[in-house]
Amino acid sequence: MIKSINSLLTRGDKILIISLLILSFSGILLARVRGEEEGDYVLIEARGKIVKRVRLNEHLRYVFKVEGPLGFTTIEIYRGKVRVLDSPCPYKICEKMGWIKTPRQMIVCLPNEVIITVESGDIEKLRGDRYFTDLDAVSR
Secondary structure (H helix, E strand, O other): OHHHHHHHOOHHHHHHHHHHHHHHHHHHHHHHHHOOOOOOEEEEEEOOEEEEEEEOOOOOEEEEEEEEOOEEEEEEEEOOEEEEEEOOOOOOHHHHOOOEOOOOOEEEEOOOOEEEEEEOOOHHHEEOOEEOOOOOOOOO
16 A cells, blocks of 8 residues: 555655654644733723733732623632633533633633633723723734
8 A cells, every 4th residue: 555655655745744744743843932021911802892911920919800791700810811700601611721821822711701811011001991002004
């Protein structure tokens, strides 16, 4: 079987397959290395509005409650990570998400309309209930 496959593949085919495999694995490794950066702050939204902006501080522990339509969701921030301790939602998926700490990670509790997002960058760019980047609607 292997001999018949080798006879069908030319040298160019083998080089192409090997280079695609190397490219794929290097992409996976790069994604893992880039994914290890830690966030600077947490945005907590309830009912579509940002209710808290909290810096991720390595040494302080914050535990607070955010109100949603079903009741209060308890959130813990500790050692640069954030998680949901308790929520009134039926399936508790947001609690099972565990700790998050890298930028763009989210914990979403759809039934209670609470969204927790880890972000990086300058917290001073946050205005109102939206945050702004340096890009506008049209960029060239």
